Amino acid sequence: xxxxxxxxxxxxxxxxxxxxxxxxxxxxxxxxxxxxxxxxxxxxxxxxxxxxxxxxxxxxxxxxxxxxxxxxxxxxxxxxxxxxxx
Numbered sequence: 339x340x341x342x343x344x345x346x347x348x349x350x351x352x353x354x355x356x357x358x359x360x361x362x363x364x365x366x367x368x369x370x371x372x373x374x375x376x377x378x379x380x381x382x383x384x385x386x387x388x389x390x391x392x393x394x395x396x397x398x399x400x401x402x403x404x405x406x407x408x409x410x411x412x413x414x415x416x417x418x419x420x421x422x423x424x
Contacts, residue, residue: 340371342378347385347395354380 342361349357358378366373385396393401 340365340369340376342376343381344379345381345383345388348382349380 342365344357344361357380361378362373362376365376385399386394388395390398
């Protein structure tokens, strides 16, 4: 029985439902195993409990929001150089 686990920050109920649905569908397609055999769990981790680049996620998000409100020196949106979606 394939087991899919996702660790993430806080997600809405709709986001969780979509993740479970789409991860199961694509995994079933790739692995050629019926969807009903997949188990999916989502573990929500508070933003202060994990980090990227030596900073907690809550600080990274705050910096991202601050940068996305302005423009960088090249006149582009500052967030275009970050790896976060809009």
